[in-house]
Amino acid sequence: MDHIRNFCIIAHIDHGKSTLADRLIQACGGVTQREFRDQMLDSMDIERERGITIKSNTVTLNYLAKDGKEYLLNLIDTPGHVDFSHEVRRSLMACEGALIVVDASQGVEAQTVANLYLALEYDLEVLPVINKIDLPAADVDRARESIDADLGLDPFEAIPVSAKTGLHIEDVLEGLVAKLPPPKGDPNAPLKALVFDAHFDKYRGVILQCRVMAGTLKAKDTIHFMHGGRDYRVDELGYNQFKLNPREQLAAGEVGYIVAGVKSVQDIEIGDTITLLETPADEPIPGYQEARQVVFSSIYPMSTDQYQDLTKALDKLAINDAALTYEKDSSAALGFGFRCGFLGLLHLDVVQERLQREFDLGLVISAPSVQYNITLKDGNEIEVDNPSYWPEPTQIDSITEPFIKASILTPDTHVGGVMELCREHRSESQTMNYLSAGRIEVVSEMPLGEVLFDFYGKLKMITRGYGSFDYDPIEYRPTDVVKVDILVNKEPVDTLSYLVHREKARTRALHYCERLAKEIPRHQFKIPIQGVIGGTVIARSTIAPFRKDVTEKLYGGDVTRKKKLLEKQKKGKAKMKQFGRVNIPQKAFVSVLRADQD
Numbered sequence: 001m002d003h004i005r006n007f008c009i010i011a012h013i014d015h016g017k018s019t020l021a022d023r024l025i026q027a028c029g030g031v032t033q034r035e036f037r038d039q040m041l042d043s044m045d046i047e048r049e050r051g052i053t054i055k056s057n058t059v060t061l062n063y064l065a066k067d068g069k070e071y072l073l074n075l076i077d078t079p080g081h082v083d084f085s086h087e088v089r090r091s092l093m094a095c096e097g098a099l100i101v102v103d104a105s106q107g108v109e110a111q112t113v114a115n116l117y118l119a120l121e122y123d124l125e126v127l128p129v130i131n132k133i134d135l136p137a138a139d140v141d142r143a144r145e146s147i148d149a150d151l152g153l154d155p156f157e158a159i160p161v162s163a164k165t166g167l168h169i170e171d172v173l174e175g176l177v178a179k180l181p182p183p184k185g186d187p188n189a190p191l192k193a194l195v196f197d198a199h200f201d202k203y204r205g206v207i208l209q210c211r212v213m214a215g216t217l218k219a220k221d222t223i224h225f226m227h228g229g230r231d232y233r234v235d236e237l238g239y240n241q242f243k244l245n246p247r248e249q250l251a252a253g254e255v256g257y258i259v260a261g262v263k264s265v266q267d268i269e270i271g272d273t274i275t276l277l278e279t280p281a282d283e284p285i286p287g288y289q290e291a292r293q294v295v296f297s298s299i300y301p302m303s304t305d306q307y308q309d310l311t312k313a314l315d316k317l318a319i320n321d322a323a324l325t326y327e328k329d330s331s332a333a334l335g336f337g338f339r340c341g342f343l344g345l346l347h348l349d350v351v352q353e354r355l356q357r358e359f360d361l362g363l364v365i366s367a368p369s370v371q372y373n374i375t376l377k378d379g380n381e382i383e384v385d386n387p388s389y390w391p392e393p394t395q396i397d398s399i400t401e402p403f404i405k406a407s408i409l410t411p412d413t414h415v416g417g418v419m420e421l422c423r424e425h426r427s428e429s430q431t432m433n434y435l436s437a438g439r440i441e442v443v444s445e446m447p448l449g450e451v452l453f454d455f456y457g458k459l460k461m462i463t464r465g466y467g468s469f470d471y472d473p474i475e476y477r478p479t480d481v482v483k484v485d486i487l488v489n490k491e492p493v494d495t496l497s498y499l500v501h502r503e504k505a506r507t508r509a510l511h512y513c514e515r516l517a518k519e520i521p522r523h524q525f526k527i528p529i530q531g532v533i534g535g536t537v538i539a540r541s542t543i544a545p546f547r548k549d550v551t552e553k554l555y556g557g558d559v560t561r562k563k564k565l566l567e568k569q570k571k572g573k574a575k576m577k578q579f580g581r582v583n584i585p586q587k588a589f590v591s592v593l594r595a596d597q598d
């Protein structure tokens with residue numbers, strides 16, 4: 001056990017975690033030069049194209065240190081984006097140490113600080129690494145100051161490297177062996193193993209990634225999931241070394257895979273504790289948390305005959321992604337679809353792109369919303385995330401919405417614009433912490449619903465790309481949220497209804513009305529488009545009708561003849577308006593909802 005090191009790499013998004021992992025894998029001979037490709041641990045095309053890690057991955061490496069001993073290094077890669085912090089949390093539970101990567105040109109960012117606190121929460125030993133020292137803008141001394149001031153770690157322990165060129169990678173490996181502690185655990189105790197990840201293989205079912213905390217697990221053992229309550233027989237286990245490397249057993253301190261005939265990721269809970277059915281452990285491993293969906297949106301196929309394809313596509317995605325939840329939904333305008341729960345906007349974006357790319361589906365996605373808690377006048381409490389189920393205003397006693405504690409790191413030159421942006425998004429409190437020369441942390445408490453649409457994009461624009469953003473959910477607080485209905489020719493369009501704070505209702509209603517007025521073609525009669533709260537109209541646009549000149553054939557004579565023809569036309573228009581239907585084209589929905597997300 002003294003020759004095992006379990007560690008993960010944590011950092012802010014785009015600070016070079018995946019590139020550093022690539023160099024460590026090459027330095028240990030984890031893959032041949034022929035098999036190597038960039039971002040070895042990122043398996044999805046979207047991860048490669050966007051340069052982000054969405055799903056954590058693991059690999060076991062053999063390393064011969066300078067002291068002549070051979071070590072087993074279990075590297076667990078983690079995502080950097082705030083939406084996937086629950087994956088980071090599970091990965092940290094499986095480790096004793098962490099490499100915390102800091103960009104030499106940008107210094108410590110918000111997600112770096114958040115991940116450090118997570119690592120300290122699980123009592124991990126942290127080794128700082130300063131990456132990208134080959135860049136012209138790199139300032140290693142300033143990065144050391146930032147590590148000292150912002151993270152409270154020893155700046156002289158930080159190892160300067162260039163993950164791109166491979167400079168000083170050997171120092172990182174020696175630092176891992178020397179500074180990070182070996183795992184602890186009794187191989188003879190009752191089995192306790194943490195399931196920190198899983199993926200679906202169409203030939204073998206779900207392959208579990210596990211860290212054995214205590215005890216020993218062998219093939220043919222019957223295992224029991226302590227939270228899920230299910231039992232399975234182990235068919236195969238071993239190390240994950242880019243291909244599955246079977247072993248006879250996994251003992252305390254080791255990280256590996258288990259194949260046990262699990263049919264779907266949704267049959268188990270990631271973060272669960274595995275024990276033996278015959279000699280079970282007394283209690284599960286502490287720290288288990290379920291992934292929480294915070295953003296909800298409805299997904300409809302572009303053409304109704306693709307509904308079955310969408311159903312199959314979501315089933316296949318959910319087999320691999322246990323954090324995606326969905327239930328059937330329907331709309332009078334768009335037909336049948338699904339109401340889905342996501343971990344955040346990036347998760348929504350990734351799921352949408354995978355559905356379009358992997359399954360070739362055209363989609364319409366409704367405006368995302370959060371979950372509100374409503375107390376009714378009869379004393380009942382309900383949770384609502386879908387405008388369709390919003391109760392009548394006369395039945396509502398009080399409403400609360402989720403608040404977050406946002407941490408924004410920005411250069412001091414942009415702090416005024418950042419504070420103004422927070423105020424625009426209904427920030428309730430703001431404090432400033434001076435971290436180091438030229439860098440300020442703005443801590444703000446604000447509603448989660450306010451950061452869903454354009455907050456992150458505006459922050460990057462105001463800070464010229466140097467601002468970083470991280471948040472933690474804190475509590476539900478009272479709010480004045482209303483449901484805005486969009487009426488087309490006095491008929492409500494259920495898909496376009498949305499929930500918003502009262503003071504922002506009119507602005508968004510005007511935006512919806514103006515967009516629809518541009519996209520809906522003209523009819524023979526005038527079409528009013530209105531945004532309403534209850535029975536009160538707060539915004540309106542009008543589509544002018546086609547008008548035929550019925551007086552064109554007149555060549556003179558009495559004015560009463562002209563009036564008579566116009567009156568006849570007026571009656572016909574009124575009758576048409578009474579019986580006529582407005583056909584809203586699909587592109588009108590797409591235009592309104594996409595513009596809303598942009």
